[in-house]
Amino acid sequence: MPELSDPLLFTPLTLRDVRLKNRIVISPMQQYAAGTDGAPVEHHFVHYGRLAMGGAGLVFTEALCIAPEARLTYSDLGVWHDDFIAPLARLADSMRNLGTVPGAQILHAGRKASVQRPWQGYMPLTDEDRDARDEAPWQTVGPSPLPANPGWPAPRALTEAEIADVVAAHGAAARRCREAGFEVLDIHAAHGYLIHTFLSPISNRRNDAYGGDLAGRMRLALEVAAAVRAEWPGERPLFCRLSCIDDEPGGWTLEDSVVLARELGRLGVDVIDCSSRGLGQRGTPVVAPREQGFQVPFAAHIRRETDLKTMTVGLIMEPEFAEAVLKDERADLIAIGREALFNPQWPLQASVALLGDSAYERFWQPRDAWWLEKRARSLAAAATTATDQR
Numbered sequence: 001m002p003e004l005s006d007p008l009l010f011t012p013l014t015l016r017d018v019r020l021k022n023r024i025v026i027s028p029m030q031q032y033a034a035g036t037d038g039a040p041v042e043h044h045f046v047h048y049g050r051l052a053m054g055g056a057g058l059v060f061t062e063a064l065c066i067a068p069e070a071r072l073t074y075s076d077l078g079v080w081h082d083d084f085i086a087p088l089a090r091l092a093d094s095m096r097n098l099g100t101v102p103g104a105q106i107l108h109a110g111r112k113a114s115v116q117r118p119w120q121g122y123m124p125l126t127d128e129d130r131d132a133r134d135e136a137p138w139q140t141v142g143p144s145p146l147p148a149n150p151g152w153p154a155p156r157a158l159t160e161a162e163i164a165d166v167v168a169a170h171g172a173a174a175r176r177c178r179e180a181g182f183e184v185l186d187i188h189a190a191h192g193y194l195i196h197t198f199l200s201p202i203s204n205r206r207n208d209a210y211g212g213d214l215a216g217r218m219r220l221a222l223e224v225a226a227a228v229r230a231e232w233p234g235e236r237p238l239f240c241r242l243s244c245i246d247d248e249p250g251g252w253t254l255e256d257s258v259v260l261a262r263e264l265g266r267l268g269v270d271v272i273d274c275s276s277r278g279l280g281q282r283g284t285p286v287v288a289p290r291e292q293g294f295q296v297p298f299a300a301h302i303r304r305e306t307d308l309k310t311m312t313v314g315l316i317m318e319p320e321f322a323e324a325v326l327k328d329e330r331a332d333l334i335a336i337g338r339e340a341l342f343n344p345q346w347p348l349q350a351s352v353a354l355l356g357d358s359a360y361e362r363f364w365q366p367r368d369a370w371w372l373e374k375r376a377r378s379l380a381a382a383a384t385t386a387t388d389q390r
């Protein structure tokens with residue numbers, strides 16, 4: 001049971017009918033571990049299992065790709081076929097059984113598809129990759145034939161009929177995530193992937209209904225949100241990840257994000273998952289040097305300007321910092337990415353950092369808590385003896 005004096009980080013939050021036991025979320029992180037069929041393998045069960053056991057209230061899977069050509073790499077997880085429902089259901093069930101709420105994210109990588117795994121260079125696939133690993137490049141797509149980075153292959157501009165297929169594929173992916181038993185869904189509309197490239201005037205030079213002014217550029221995002229909401233049960237919360245700014249001259253701005261967030265809210269999106277950048281290589285959130293909580297101001301602004309909840313992410317490592325963000329009402333949820341790769345038990349350890357040894361009994365599994373409390377008492381006794389002997 002929560003107590004009045006509990007840190008907000010460990011105060012439950014109910015979104016629609018889904019109760020999160022705390023406000024720590026594991027951010028979606030691709031594993032590049034799937035086989036070329038896009039199905040989960042043992043790695044995913046162990047990886048998401050240990051994150052679930054780490055104590056976060058909500059654990060997102062990595063981006064599940066809505067079509068084979070929507071993948072970044074040949075090792076991305078997929079959700080483009082009903083055959084994925086059974087293995088994804090096993091994954092969602094195991095995460096739930098291990099104590100977290102299972103969330104999924106859905107993605108079309110757009111013009112940033114067809115790349116090598118990060119440790120192979122993270123560059124567009126070429127004929128050399130086909131010869132070396134049987135990984136032939138494929139034609140990417142986008143709003144306009146503008147490459148993501150200088151020297152990258154240009155995407156093919158989607159026709160209006162193909163855009164309708166993309167919208168329908170997001171809806172079908174949401175249905176499969178529903179049938180697999182995920183309880184929260186995140187639409188990936190950030191980081192320079194397909195939906196983001198439609199939003200930004202830098203990458204979208206169309207002059208049909210899906211380009212031009214803000215309303216035109218937002219059309220795909222809003223159609224996707226509506227298609228997803230139609231398949232996603234009313235009692236389950238829907239998140240949407242935005243790059244709140246492009247950080248490029250003439251790009252997407254925070255005020256654009258506010259306008260979009262309000263529209264998404266009307267369509268039944270509950271939480272804006274506030275990230276930023278990623279349209280080109282420069283400023284990609286994962287690689288640029290940043291400070292703890294560098295994206296908190298975006299979450300705070302959207303939270304203030306809309307009636308939506310926000311999640312913040314980005315180099316959050318200290319429990320006290322995370323608690324201060326919640327206390328100051330700058331965000332409703334704290335998402336942890338790489339820190340959870342470094343320490344999958346970060347949420348549990350944060351509970352001890354903020355609450356002391358009483359956290360063991362309240363938040364840890366009894367099989368660990370029993371021993372760790374004993375250890376804490378021994379350590380405290382040893383410290384007292386050492387002080388007395390001085």
Ligand SMILES: Cc1cc2nc3c(=O)[nH]c(=O)nc-3n(C[C@H](O)[C@H](O)[C@H](O)COP(=O)(O)O)c2cc1C
Nearest residue numbers: 027028029030062063313314315316336337338339
């Ligand atoms: C290995 C790795 C894979 C990632 N994959 C995804 C992804 O699938 N979807 C997504 O929205 N963000 C992805 N991200 C971005 C993270 O969710 C997060 O926003 C970013 O790492 C910043 O948070 P952090 O500083 O806590 O890591 C990935 C990041 C990493 C490190």
